[in-house]
Amino acid sequence: MHPIDWTVLLGTLLFIVAYGVWKTRKVSNTESFLLGDRELKWWTIGLSIMATQASAITFLSTPGKAFEDGMGFAQFYFGLPIAMVILAAFVIPQFYRLKVYTAYEYLETRFDLKTRTLTAIFFLLQRGLSAGLTIFAPAIILSAILGWPLQVTNIAIGSLVIIYTVAGGTNAVSQTQKQQMIVILSGMFIAAAILLSKLPEGVGFGDTLGLAGALGKLEVVNTEFSFENRYNIWSGLLASTFLFLSYFGADQSQVQRYLSGRSLTESRLGLLFNGIIKVPMQVLVLFVGILVFVFFQFERPPVHFNEANLIVVEEAGPDLAERLHVLEAEHAELFARKRQAVDQFVQARASGETTARTEAIERINAELAQERAMRQEAKALILQANPEANDLDGDYVFITFVTEYLPIGLVGLLLAVIFSAAMSSTASEINALATATVVDLYRRSLIRGRSDRHYLQMSKGLTIFWGLIALLFASVANLFDNLVEAVNIVGSLFYGTVLGIFAAAFFFKRLRGRAVFWAALMAEALVVFLYFGHERAPETYPLTYLWLVPVGCFAVLILAHLIQALLGPGAPAPEAAPDGRKASQTGAQG
Amino acid sequence: MDRSGSQPAADPDGVDEQPPIMGSWPRMYAFVLILHAVLIGVYYAISRLYA
Structure with missing residues (x-):
């Protein structure tokens, strides 16, 4: 790589890290570290939410998916704006009313401690595994491109993230994500413009669309319903809505982003901003993949991209x-x-x-x-x-174009895009993992009544701990068929059950903790059984992973009603917030 | 956007606070959903036009 590219790459990354550390240098208490003193504006929240979801995998794997299969993957995101509206209308006001640090705190107020703890553990399991993948997935590709050993790339991404997340907590995560999203979006627009400019003379934008469309690459919307076809408008609008409700409403890595808003209005606007921008952004990323496909109809591609x-x-x-x-x-x-x-x-x-x-x-x-x-x-x-x-090369398609055909300087910028995306997702994840561990397990059930300074130090220590766990998983992970799908599959195994627990909490006021707790355990067993059943015998178990989310959700709700009908309601929900605060009181926990 | 200083005591959590545009939250939600439906329509038209 040219020295100018190295300068752009390292300069961009170091500037973002330094900016995050400097901007949040006054973090001195637990609320400041975990919730950023609740002072973020809606555009920072919106960009932070987008940056958390858009990992490096999004920018490596998604164009490759469009290159191979066309634009149909966009339908996966069709449920997202619906989920944003439901969350803004019904869920965030509840979190704000209780002034919670984590989504799981609400469950103790509504049900009981064991349901809160179980849900927090589901989150830690699911997100702990994913955090390793969000480092590993881009690291293995960047290592191949830069010629670095895999562990060096893992450590480069992981250590930069740990530095600013430990230094500034959730505010540092959000502030750096704002810069990272600016780099990411600029980079993708520039890549699209360069791709168009590199087409032969006389080949215009209309020809590009005409060629891609005639070769079946521009079918964004597929109206044919099928359980076996992963991506159609029905799975996008129905099944994905459940997945995104669970991800944005019950996954602490996202909940923490909008809980740090200056007000309920700012948090709602941040979510709706994401609802408006996210789908077009994914369409842009997929379209870049289509442009790469068209580009390689005029320029000879390698017989294998890795x-x-x-x-x-x-x-x-x-x-x-x-x-x-x-x-x-x-x-x-x-x-x-x-x-x-x-x-x-x-x-x-x-x-x-x-x-x-x-x-x-x-x-x-x-x-x-x-x-x-x-x-x-x-x-x-x-x-x-x-x-x-690993003989799959779809994830190398876009990066091959970047390194082989972009002019000097832009190669460094596009690599900065991919590093930024990896760092932004990982930062949110380890920040949320540390928060859930401190708030829902350590401070609630293990070590109670210590000073705020103790919990602040613990939060920082656990941020380092989860960062190292993510690095450990990144070091030993095996590559799945497709990296985006791997992350989504891991999520789908837990999201349905977690969503069912939250749906029971918000919409079924008669349900009590005992029934929901046992229903959640049984629903999770069912989801795992159906997933592995599909892997071994897809004819007998036809549900693909996206449908596991509504299955898990409805299983919790149905089983909880049955269990409650059989065993009776059990103890009522506590009247006060988990740490003894009344539900309407404000202020930090201690 | 920070209205914490002027919030009435009856609404300390800002649940009744209106959005800065559109006048009410239901209208904001309708705007997001209608825009989404229009975009899906555009994607569908592209799918058919270039099929």
Whole structure:
């Protein structure tokens, strides 16, 4: 990488870290550390919420997904604005009324301590695993690109995050996320503009859309309902709404972002801002992937996008290396033929010749089918050279374009985008993990009645602890089929049950803690059973992971009603807040 | 945006505070949902137009 790119990359990252540390240098008590003195404005909250959700995986994996499968993944986010409205209308006012630090505190007020503790543990399990993935996923790709050992990249991301999160707590997380989102959004717009500018002369934006559409890449909305098809408008509007209700309403890494708002109004506006911006942003990221796809119809792509895998084949012996060279030569010939057909399409489109255009598309599709077969052959060679290798290269598509085709300076900026995204998600996660551990377990059930200074030190210590746990998981994680899906699958295993607990709390006032607690345990067992059932026998258990969230949610609600009908209501909910405060009182816990 | 100093005592949590635009929260929510529906319509039109 050019020294200017290194300067841009390191300068951007160090500036953001220094800004976060300097801006939050006066953090001196637990409320300040965990809730940022509740002083954030709506745009900081909104950007912080977006930055927490948009991990580096979003910017590495999503364009690759569009490159392979088109824009349909956008439908996954269709439930998000609906969830934002429901949360702003019904959930945030409850959290504000009780002045809670965590979402789980509310559950003790509504149900009992064991339901609060169980839900907090579900969060710690689920988010603890994901935090490792949000470091590992980009680290493995950045390591391959930068030539760094994986552990060095892991430590680079992890240590920078730990420094400013320990120094400034939740306010540092939000302040740095504001800068990070500015870098991220600027970087993606610049990438889209560069991609368009690099298309051959005479190929315009209309041709780009025409070519991508004719090759089936622009189908954003699929109206055909199917449980087995992961992404259609129905799973997006129904199942994803449940997933996002759970993620934004019951996952402390998000709840903490809007609980640090200056007022209820600021928090509501922050969530609604996210509801308006998030879907178009995802469409932009996917569209960048489509532009990369079109770009590689004019520029010859590698036969496999993970160059490190090709080097392994080269070094595995003369036989495999020779077979790879033959395959690459065939791939070059195929590209030349396909390029002719693509040029024919552009000319036919300009002249309005429908028949010629249809012929060109048929030729391109035939060549693309052959190209897919060649890419499969390349993967077979990689697995022959190293049976342990990960042969999937979708996550390397965008980064290959960045490093190979962007001008000097912008390579550093786009790598800063990916590092920023990794840091912003990880920071929220370890900040929330430390908060839930201190507030819901340590201060509530383990060590009570100590000074605020003690809990502040504990919060900082646990931030380091969870940062190190995330680094440990990042060091030993194996790569899943697709990184975005891996994170979402881990979430789906717990989100349904957690959402069911919160739905019972908010909307079923008759339900009591005992019934909800046992229903939650049984629902979680059902969700895990259905997930592994689908993995082993998808014909018998057809539900894909997105549907596990509504299943878990409804299972909690139905089982809780049944259990309560059988066993009776049990003890009533406590009248006071968990630490003895009356529900309407304000002020920090101690 | 910070109205904490002028909040009435009856609404210390700001539950009744109105949004800075649109006049009421239900209108704000309707705006977000209608905009979302329009965008889905645009995406659907793109899907059909370039299919």
